[in-house]
Amino acid sequence: MTPSTRIGLLGAGFIARRHIGILSGFPDVQVVALADPDTGRARELAGPLGAHVYADDHELLEREALDALYICVPPFAHGGPELAAAGRGLPFFVEKPLATDLATAERVAAEVAARGLITSVGYHWRSLDTVERAAELLAANPARLALGYWLDSTPPPAWWVKEAESGGQMVEQTTHIFDLARFLVGEVVAVSATGSRLDRASFPGADVQDVTAATLHFASGAIGTVASTCLLNWPHRIGLHLYAEGLALELSEFELMVDVGRGRPVQRAEGDPFVREDRAFIDAVQGKPNVIRAPYAEALKTHRLTLAAARSAREGGRLIRFTEVRNEPEAVHD
Ligand SMILES: NC(=O)c1ccc[n+]([C@@H]2O[C@H](COP(=O)([O-])OP(=O)(O)OC[C@H]3O[C@@H](n4cnc5c(N)ncnc54)[C@H](O)[C@@H]3O)[C@@H](O)[C@H]2O)c1
Secondary structure (H helix, E strand, C coil), X not given: CCCCEEEEEECCCHHHHHHHHHHCCCCCEEEEEEECCCHHHHHHHHHHHCCEXXXXXXXXXXXXXXXXXXXXXXXXXXXXHHHHHHHCCCCEEECCCCCCCHHHHHHHHHHHHHHCCCEEECCHHHHCHHHHXXXXXXXXXXXXXXXXXXXXXXXXXXXXXCHHHHCCHHHHCCHHHHHHHHHHHCCEXXXXXXXXXXXXXXXXXXXXXXXXXXXXXXXXXXXXXXXXECCCCCCCEEEEEEEECCEEEEEECCEEEEECCCCCCEEECCCCHHHHHHHHHHHHHCCCCCCCXXXXXXXXXXXXXXXXXXXXXHCCCCCEEECCCCCCECCCCC
């Protein structure tokens, strides 16, 4: 029998609960320890697992013999945990976004590359069967126009509405759609964006833009727009619509609509993409073939794109171009 893969997990919030639910269903995985400064929260999740609880990642990494680490902390808390894991040669799964800035993510990426570390980032849309189907349809008939949306409510964590703590909606949330656009349409060579905000009585102290619109220029010549808002009280539209010659696709997290002019047939997404991304990471850690869809270096390209969009929106819609090789912002063009 395969010995259990021993997992430690940082952050005991919403997304940690989801990964724990999945990991504890794998017969060859054991979540052995959790760390969260809110130890009460960690204890609640750890109890049924018989896992140890710590207040911080240093103590957890010092005391536990792990095979891999899950990093499920808010955007502002990245860098330290990843570098500590990398320093120990410990593979890690980290939730998006990689950080609130570029320097932190680039430093981590350099360590990961230098050590050849197995990593995975929580861009779970890439693991949807409907996304695979869309990629097949677009292989012979590439998308020329992309319209992305994240039109939703304001998420509950207090850190979310603070630009310095979350990075803002495009960096924190719509990053899934920017990533999907890169995955299905290709690299982006330039981006510009605009955004604004209103004071809202229900969110005192909030400083994130509550409406943004980004324009994407793809290397292929395709173009796109990505609109985001957190002003609603429900998830109104979250997805990516793609247009090619004689082909219109509408992708959400739950279904794919393929329009070739004969009605609007819908394919429901089958299976759980979170299960697929967790299984792919565990398999790679166990030495099985590595089919991880979003390793750290790949996610870094999406992070550069969303940060550039957010910067453009702060700076009045300036066009920011990327160098083709590293997808890095060039000198800023007016
Ligand atoms: N892939 C997805 O679809 C998806 C969905 C939800 C959230 N997320 C991402 O997961 C991350 C966490 O989101 P959440 O909704 O779980 O937030 P949350 O606020 O519910 O939980 C975060 C937890 O991390 C803890 N924490 C803060 N600093 C820490 C540190 N240094 N070490 C350990 N724990 C620390 C907090 O005390 C909190 O309990 C965010 O980046 C978010 O974007 C991804």
